Amino acid sequence: xxxxxxxxxxxxxxxxxxxxxxxxxxxWPVRVDVQLAEGLxxxxxxxxxxxxxxxxxxxxxxxxxxxxxxxxxxxxxxxxAVNHGRLGPKGLYASWQGVSNPDRLRTPLVRKGGxxxxxxxxxxxxxxxxxxxxxxxxxxxxxHAFYTSGQLFLEEYYALAVVGKAGIGTPHMxxxxxxxxxxxxxxxxxxxxxxxxxxxxxxxxxxxxxxLFGHNMAETNTMLWARVLDRLAxxxxxxxxxxxxxxxxxxxxxxxxLAVKTGxxxxxxxxxxxxVIRNGWTDDDYIAEHTTGFSELAAAIEPWTPEAAxxxxxxxxxxxxxxxxxxxTSQRVLSTVLQGFYQSTQATASSCQVNNLHLLRGLLxxxxxxxxxxxxxxxxxxxxxxxxxGDLPGFRNWENPEHIQELAKLWDVDPGIIPHWAAPTHxxxxxxxxxxxxxxxxxxSATNPAVSMPNLGRMRDILRKPExxxxxQDLYLNxxxxxxxxxLPAAGWGEKTGTFTNVNRTxxxxxxAVEPPGEARSDLDIxxxxxxxxxxxxxxxxxxxxWTSPEEVFNAWRECTRxxxxxxxxxxYERLRGDTGLQWPFPEGxxxxxxxxxxxxxxxxxxxxxxxxxxxxxxxxxxxxQAVKAGRYDGRARFKTADVxxxxxxxxxxxxxxxxxxxTVYHFHTRTKTARAPxxxxxxxxxxxELCAEDAAQLGADDGDFLRVTSRRGEAIARLRIKKMARxxxxxxxxxGYWDVGGTPDGRPRAANELTITEWDPVSKQPVFKTAAVxxxxxxxxxxxxxx
Numbered sequence: 001x002x003x004x005x006x007x008x009x010x011x012x013x014x015x016x017x018x019x020x021x022x023x024x025x026x027x028w029p030v031r032v033d034v035q036l037a038e039g040l041x042x043x044x045x046x047x048x049x050x051x052x053x054x055x056x057x058x059x060x061x062x063x064x065x066x067x068x069x070x071x072x073x074x075x076x077x078x079x080x081a082v083n084h085g086r087l088g089p090k091g092l093y094a095s096w097q098g099v100s101n102p103d104r105l106r107t108p109l110v111r112k113g114g115x116x117x118x119x120x121x122x123x124x125x126x127x128x129x130x131x132x133x134x135x136x137x138x139x140x141x142x143x144h145a146f147y148t149s150g151q152l153f154l155e156e157y158y159a160l161a162v163v164g165k166a167g168i169g170t171p172h173m174x175x176x177x178x179x180x181x182x183x184x185x186x187x188x189x190x191x192x193x194x195x196x197x198x199x200x201x202x203x204x205x206x207x208x209x210x211x212l213f214g215h216n217m218a219e220t221n222t223m224l225w226a227r228v229l230d231r232l233a234x235x236x237x238x239x240x241x242x243x244x245x246x247x248x249x250x251x252x253x254x255x256x257x258l259a260v261k262t263g264x265x266x267x268x269x270x271x272x273x274x275x276v277i278r279n280g281w282t283d284d285d286y287i288a289e290h291t292t293g294f295s296e297l298a299a300a301i302e303p304w305t306p307e308a309a310x311x312x313x314x315x316x317x318x319x320x321x322x323x324x325x326x327x328x329t330s331q332r333v334l335s336t337v338l339q340g341f342y343q344s345t346q347a348t349a350s351s352c353q354v355n356n357l358h359l360l361r362g363l364l365x366x367x368x369x370x371x372x373x374x375x376x377x378x379x380x381x382x383x384x385x386x387x388x389x390g391d392l393p394g395f396r397n398w399e400n401p402e403h404i405q406e407l408a409k410l411w412d413v414d415p416g417i418i419p420h421w422a423a424p425t426h427x428x429x430x431x432x433x434x435x436x437x438x439x440x441x442x443x444x445s446a447t448n449p450a451v452s453m454p455n456l457g458r459m460r461d462i463l464r465k466p467e468x469x470x471x472x473q474d475l476y477l478n479x480x481x482x483x484x485x486x487x488l489p490a491a492g493w494g495e496k497t498g499t500f501t502n503v504n505r506t507x508x509x510x511x512x513a514v515e516p517p518g519e520a521r522s523d524l525d526i527x528x529x530x531x532x533x534x535x536x537x538x539x540x541x542x543x544x545x546x547w548t549s550p551e552e553v554f555n556a557w558r559e560c561t562r563x564x565x566x567x568x569x570x571x572x573y574e575r576l577r578g579d580t581g582l583q584w585p586f587p588e589g590x591x592x593x594x595x596x597x598x599x600x601x602x603x604x605x606x607x608x609x610x611x612x613x614x615x616x617x618x619x620x621x622x623x624x625x626q627a628v629k630a631g632r633y634d635g636r637a638r639f640k641t642a643d644v645x646x647x648x649x650x651x652x653x654x655x656x657x658x659x660x661x662x663x664t665v666y667h668f669h670t671r672t673k674t675a676r677a678p679x680x681x682x683x684x685x686x687x688x689x690e691l692c693a694e695d696a697a698q699l700g701a702d703d704g705d706f707l708r709v710t711s712r713r714g715e716a717i718a719r720l721r722i723k724k725m726a727r728x729x730x731x732x733x734x735x736x737g738y739w740d741v742g743g744t745p746d747g748r749p750r751a752a753n754e755l756t757i758t759e760w761d762p763v764s765k766q767p768v769f770k771t772a773a774v775x776x777x778x779x780x781x782x783x784x785x786x787x788x
Contacts, residue, residue, distance in 0.1 A: 011035070011089045012683045015665055016218070016226040021234035025206055025367075028227060032085035035092035036065055036073030048075065050577065052082075052500065052508035053091035054151055054493050055098075055668045057181075057375035058221045059502025060087055061581055064096065064494050064513040071096040071494050071514055081580045082201060082506055088222030090668055093680050095493060098673025103476055105489035106518025116477075116487060121519065121529075124486050128443075129533045131469045135441050136168070141419075145172035145430045145439045148388050149446035150181065150377025153498025153510070155553035156523040157379070157386035158560070159545055160445070161393055163527055166411045167536035167544055171419035172439060175389040176447040178427040179767055180376025183342035185384050185391070186764035187351035187373050189612040190640045191359070193605030193633070194395050194565040195384055198358075198597045199334060199370020200504045200583070204231055206368030209239040209330040211323075213354055214265065214340020215374060218249035219665035225250070239330065241323045243268065244340055245660065246690070246731060247724035256323045259726045262658045263345040263647035263771045264313040269353035270301040270644070271309030272324045276360055277301070281328030286362030290601040292631060293639035297356060300641035314726060327357060332368030339376065339662065344770040348763035349617040349642035359637050365599035372503060377669075379500040385566050386557065390424030390765075393557075394564040395611040398424060399625065402608065410560055412538035423622070426765035427453075428758065435462045443471040445523060446490065450479035451670040451737030454756035454767050455713045473526060476672050478739050490523050491516035498524070498550045499576065505583045505594070507568070509576035524550055562588075565604050565611070598637075605633040617642035620762030647771040648759040651728065655711065655773035657695075658729045661752045667735040675740060687718040687736035687750045691776070692725045699778055706779040711772050714754035717779070730774055748783070 011017065011033070020029040034042065048063040053074075061080025065073035074095050076085035108124035109116040135143040146164050148157070164173045185195045192198070204210070204227050218225040231238055232253060242254035243265070251257040260268055276282060277298060287294055306317035306324075327333055335358065341350050355371055363369035375381060387393035396403035398420045408415035425433070431453065433439040453459045463470060463483040472484035481487045495516040501507045516522070521529075528545055536544035547553045551573050561568045561584075569588035576582065583593035604610055607628045614623040617640055631638075651657055666684040667674045674680045689707050691699075701707065703722045708715055709730055718732065725731065732752040738744055745754070752769075759768045 011092055012679055015089055015222055016229055017086060019233045020230050022205060022230045023234045024231070024236040028084050028205055028230060030078045030084045032076050032078050033087040033092060034073070034075045040067065040072055045072065049494070049511050049513035051494065051510040051513070052581065053087060053095055054378035054500070055090035055094055055674070056088070056221050057378055057380060057503045058082065058224050059378060059500070059506055059508060059581065060091055060223050061508060062087060062091065062095070066513050069514055071100050079580050082502065083223050086223045086226055089666060089680065090674055094668070094674040094677040097677040099475060099492035099494060101676045103676065104517045104520070105475060105477060105487065106520060107489060108519070109487040111485045116484070124488060125529060125533055127486055128471055128530065132441055132534065139440065141169040142172065143439060144168050144170045144441045145425070145434065145443070147427060147430060147442065147444045147447065147449065148175040148383065150175060150177040150375070150380035150383055151446050152379060152523050153496070153500055153550070154379070154382040154386060154557060155498045155550040156527065157382050157388040158393065158553055158557045159524055159527040159547070161387035162411060162545055163531050163536070165387065165418050166413045167531060167534065169417040169419060171422065172425040172430050172433065173388060173390065174425065174427040174430055175383045176427070176449070176452055177377060177380040177383045177389055178765060179452060180339065180342065181380040181384070182766040183347040183351050183761060183764040184337070184373035184375055186348045187355060190348060190352050190614055190617070190638065190763070191355035192598070192603045192637055193610040193612070195611060196565050196597055197372050197504050198364050199372050200595045201227065202595060203334040203368050203370040204228055207238050207332045207334040208368065209241065209326050209333045211241045211327065211333065211335040212250055213243045213335060213337045214342070214344070215336045215338035216244060216248045216250055216662065217336060220338060220376070220663050221374070222665060239326050241326055245726040245729050256319055256326065258313070258315050258319055258323060260313040260315055261726060262660050262729060265341050265344055265350035266346045266353065266642070266644050267304055267309045267312045268320070269350055270304035271306050271320050272327065273297070273353060273356060273360065274301040274304055275306065275321060275324030276328045276357065279328055282360045283362035286601065287360065290603070290636055291359050291639055292633060292636045297639040297641050328361070332366070333358070333361070333363050334368060334370050334372070336372045336374055338374040340770065342766055343768060345647040345768060346617070346642060346645065347761040347766055349640070352617065352640040356639050359639065365596050365601065370596060375503050378502065381501040381503065381505070385501070390426055394561045395566055396564070397611050397613070399613060399622065400608070411544065412540055413544070414539065426760070428760055428765065428767060431459065431462050434465065434468050437467055440467060441469045443473070444480060445473040448478045448480045448670040448672065448737070450483065451751055451753065452734070454753050454769060455758045456751055456753045457714050458758065473523065476739070478670065478672050479737050479743060482743050488526055489518065489520040490526065491520050495520070496522035496524070496550070499554060501584070502581070506581040507571060507576060507584060508581040509573060511577070524553065602635045603637045605636055605638065607633070614638065614640070615763045617763055618645065648768065649757055649771060649773045651773045655775045656728070657774050657776055659709065659711065659755055659772040659774040660729060660731050660770045661734040661756065662731060664733045664735065667733070669735065670737050671735045672739065687716070687732060687752070688721050689718050690721050690723040690725060690731040692727055692729070693722050694727060696720065696722050699776055701778045702781070705781055706783055708777040708779055709755060709774050710777070711755040711774045713757065714749060716749050716751060716754045718750050730776060734769070
């Protein structure tokens with residue numbers, strides 16, 4: 001292991017830290033990042049407790065500093081394979097400060113006389129159970145819905161999945177992972193037969209080229225970008241290609257920047273594929289032995305010459321050709337994909353084309369050759385694995401009766417209670433059912449849809465419906481919790497024990513460091529308490545959820561994964577404690593985890609094993625088992641295609657600009673944790689809009705002016721930052737709601753999702769946050785009375 005490097009820089013200004021260059025094929029050097037409360041040094045710390053950061057999907061290993069029973073800082077774990085000791089600004093400042101705050105919920109709240117007042121746990125849970133039992137008796141399981149997060153622990157997701165799928169028997173379960181990571185999962189399933197990233201972070205050290213498709217890695221995954229920067233600073237740096245309408249730090253470092261118009265990703269991808277095929281850069285033997293559907297792909301891409309795509313996408317044909325040449329002639333290519341593809345028009349179809357490029361060249365399962373269909377949240381992978389969203393636990397197929405029988409046997413329940421008669425209900429449909437009145441009980445845990453969902457005016461109306469019994473389980477009284485009938489105070493990071501899995505399938509253990517504030521309880525304890533009070537039972541009469549500790553749940557989960565693509569049977573708390581994070585599949589008897597999938601070119605597409613039979617990428621209709629059997633998919637990856645269709649909403653005379661949203665490096669989701677870290681709040685205290693200089697000049701707007709941006713759904717007001725980006729595009733970070741300014745818009749709406757459209761990808765059901773039409777009005781350098 002290289003020498004440890006200590007540093008205490010200003011990580012607000014120096015986001016990625018000092019460079020530690022690495023050569024191709026070398027080992028990424030260690031650099032330990034530490035941040036402690038003012039006045040403390042490492043020698044002042046009473047003890048360090050093992051964990052991993054939960055403020056992006058990177059999953060950086062870290063240790064929590066504890067002094068006098070309080071979290072007082074954090075330190076990167078130098079032995080961890082994910083980050084080699086590094087931590088980003090959010091992890092350094094907000095991981096511990098984001099939960100160590102006097103604003104924390106400390107006792108349950110119930111609504112009386114229209115107001116939320118303090119209550120005991122017995123009263124709060126009694127109200128929940130009374131309403132739940134009454135609705136099950138009167139209206140059945142379809143009256144219930146659960147909407148969760150990408151930030152709980154694996155054990156909590158699994159408990160919730162069993163409660164919903166085998167206790168209640170409702171298909172109405174999803175997470176806010178639907179907003180950021182659903183397309184990642186779906187693209188992997190469609191191409192390869194099951195979820196799970198083929199590549200690994202280690203591929204950064206080995207690749208000749210890196211393609212970032214709609215992935216502003218520099219701000220969304222800061223320490224992964226630090227790893228790329230260290231390759232770029234070393235000998236034999238990889239070539240970088242960036243697809244993004246904005247000139248991000250990634251675009252600035254790129255050899256080719258394709259600044260596409262929003263909603264045009266699929267034509268671009270078809271043009272890249274067409275160039276790779278026409279120039280003979282394909283691995284024909286790999287295609288013949290390991291794939292199906294090549295002829296359909298060849299037909300779909302034929303109309304999309306570089307010139308045709310350039311006209312549609314607003315980029316130069318020469319840049320398309322150069323990007324295709326880099327992909328087609330580099331020996332080792334790593335591709336990453338994120339929200340610029342996932343939250344845009346034809347999300348799954350576009351993301352599948354990234355997989356197609358790698359299949360065409362056989363660039364999977366080898367060092368430097370991988371695909372990372374990235375996640376947006378730290379435990380999104382666990383949500384998908386455990387089935388707390390629309391999936392079944394262990395990557396099982398809801399259309400496969402044998403998989404339903406497996407779960408029924410595992411849980412000792414009647415298979416008829418496990419929802420499998422239709423596709424699981426996705427998040428936007430859950431809220432639509434609540435709006436229409438068929439869902440009357442909605443339990444939201446660790447997420448804030450009053451800010452994160454599209455079309456917020458509509459969302460507020462749904463949450464306030466008197467017919468909807470709303471339970472919110474969270475750390476703080478956020479915008480969603482303010483509308484609840486019952487609010488449950490949850491324990492946060494560092495206040496409970498559990499495991500979680502990052503983007504590249506690395507499982508970490510996080511041990512409890514301190515006690516939660518007041519009467520707050522872990523999410524696992526809350527779900528187990530609900531199950532006991534509801535008296536959910538197995539067929540043998542024993543409790544449906546018999547567990548009393550996180551480790552017992554983990555051991556039950558291991559058995560659920562046996563023989564499945566995400567096999568955890570060789571992992572244990574003992575194996576994970578004190579070591580680096582370990583990558584699944586890690587079957588029983590294995591000595592180490594699996595760095596890369598599909599090294600043998602065999603994919604989990606067999607009809608009796610696959611997680612999905614696949615879908616039509618235009619309509620979202622399921623293909624069904626017969627078509628899969630007829631297609632001879634056994635062990636072969638699938639080239640998936642779709643006709644190019646226009647976005648659901650395009651600019652016109654009344655609304656002439658494209659509107660798109662995204663992240664800033666200093667905040668996470670709706671800022672409930674990051675804005676409580678003073679350093680991060682000072683760095684990005686307010687929302688803003690971005691326009692290019694040409695558009696700003698045409699509007700008569702100066703940098704710093706207030707703008708009013710209006711869509712067909714609402715308006716938002718914020719200051720202007722003039723940036724380099726595609727013409728006709730308005731950008732706003734989506735993090736900013738109203739919890740810190742009174743809880744409601746109150747005359748000055750600023751949330752990006754006041755403007756976004758209620759539209760979703762037909763396959764992944766992920767909302768289309770990147771494509772809306774807006775108009776822009778210049779208010780001026782100041783607001784009258786602080787309002788528009």
